[in-house]
Amino acid sequence: MSKATQPLVLIVEDEPDQLEVLSYNISSEGFRLVTAKDGDEALLIVEEQRPDVIILDWMLPNVSGIEVCRQLKSRSTTRSTPILMLTARGDETDRVRGLETGADDYVVKPYSVNELVARVRGLLRRSRPASVDQTLSYGELHMDLVQHKVVLAGTRVKLGPTEFRLLTTFLENPGRVWEREQLLDRVWGHDADVDLRTVDVHVGRLRKALQVPEQRSSLIRTVRGVGYSLDSEG
Numbered sequence: 001m002s003k004a005t006q007p008l009v010l011i012v013e014d015e016p017d018q019l020e021v022l023s024y025n026i027s028s029e030g031f032r033l034v035t036a037k038d039g040d041e042a043l044l045i046v047e048e049q050r051p052d053v054i055i056l057d058w059m060l061p062n063v064s065g066i067e068v069c070r071q072l073k074s075r076s077t078t079r080s081t082p083i084l085m086l087t088a089r090g091d092e093t094d095r096v097r098g099l100e101t102g103a104d105d106y107v108v109k110p111y112s113v114n115e116l117v118a119r120v121r122g123l124l125r126r127s128r129p130a131s132v133d134q135t136l137s138y139g140e141l142h143m144d145l146v147q148h149k150v151v152l153a154g155t156r157v158k159l160g161p162t163e164f165r166l167l168t169t170f171l172e173n174p175g176r177v178w179e180r181e182q183l184l185d186r187v188w189g190h191d192a193d194v195d196l197r198t199v200d201v202h203v204g205r206l207r208k209a210l211q212v213p214e215q216r217s218s219l220i221r222t223v224r225g226v227g228y229s230l231d232s233e234g
C-alpha cells in the first residue's frame with residue numbers, strides 16, 4: 001500500500017512520555033501519524049489534515065478532551081471521524097459522560113498498548129476498512145488488496161496503481177460523494193503536487209475500466225458540482 005493511503009492517526013496528548021510511547025506504537029503499526037499537545041492544536045489539525053482516527057486524551061490543558069470531542073462530533077465535516085478517548089478515570093459515570101459526548105470508544109489509563117492498538121484497528125475497520133481488511137466488495141465488484149486483483153461480474157479488471165488506490169477509496173465508502181480535493185488528499189497525499197485535472201483523468205480511466213458492457217453504465221458516477229461517487233444508482 002502506498003504511503004498516501006495509509007490511515008492517518010491523530011494523537012492528542014499533553015504528557016510528553018505518554019505521547020512518545022503512543023507515537024512509537026502507532027508508527028510501528030505502519031500508520032501515518034500526526035500529534036497535538038492541546039485541544040486547540042487538535043481542532044486545527046483535524047480541519048487541515050482530516051485524520052482517519054483520533055486518539056484523544058481526556059485531561060488536556062485549556063480545551064479539554066471532552067470539549068474537543070463535543071466540537072468535532074457537532075461538525076458535519078468531522079462527525080464521522082472515530083474518536084478513541086484516553087481516560088484516567090475508571091468511574092462509570094465518567095465513562096458514560098465520555099460516550100455521551102460522542103466518543104466512539106475509550107480506554108482507561110494505564111492501558112495496555114496491545115489493547116489500545118486493537119481498539120484503533122477496530123475503529124479503522126469502520127472508517128477505513130482497506131487499512132485492516134484484505135478484501136473489499138460491493139455488489140458484483142470484488143477487490144483483493146493483497147493480490148492486487150479486481151473482479152467485476154466474474155471478469156478480471158486490470159487497473160493501474162493510481163486507479164487501484166482510487167477504487168480502494170471508493171470501495172471503502174460506497175455511496176459516499178467525494179469532492180475532488182478529498183480524493184486528491186486521500187489517493188495522492190495531502191502534500192502532493194497534483195492538480196484537480198489529474199484527479200479527473202484517473203477517475204475517468206477508472207470509470208471506463210468499471211463499465212459493464214451490457215449495462216452501458218459504470219459504477220463510478222459523477223455528481224455534478226460536487227465530485228464522484230461509487231454506487232449502482234447511475
Ligand code: CA
Pocket residue numbers: 013014015057058059060
Ligand atoms: Ca493529559
